[in-house]
Amino acid sequence: MNHQLLSKxxxxxxxxxxxxxxxxxxxxxxxxxxxxxxxxNSEAVAKEVVSIPIHPSLSSKELDTIVRALKIF
Numbered sequence: 001m002n003h004q005l006l007s008k009x010x011x012x013x014x015x016x017x018x019x020x021x022x023x024x025x026x027x028x029x030x031x032x033x034x035x036x037x038x039x040x041n042s043e044a045v046a047k048e049v050v051s052i053p054i055h056p057s058l059s060s061k062e063l064d065t066i067v068r069a070l071k072i073f
Contacts (some may be wrong), residue, residue: 006073007027010052018051024033 003019010017024042026034052066 006050010069021046
């Protein structure tokens with residue numbers, strides 16, 4: 001999945017989203033001791049994960065908006 005395209009699509013639909021770890025932890029300054037190690041799963045997830053609103057307070061209308069925006073993926 002292309003998270004940039006997905007982010008654009010849901011943003012245009014007025015849906016909040018987040019990309020919480022665009023840089024894998026082992027490549028961040030605080031973890032520089034791990035920067036030479038390989039963590040392929042962490043690197044793959046950093047390129048793909050987009051967090052969308054999911055909580056019990058979402059209305060049916062909000063859920064429908066989110067589903068419609070995501071349906072093409």
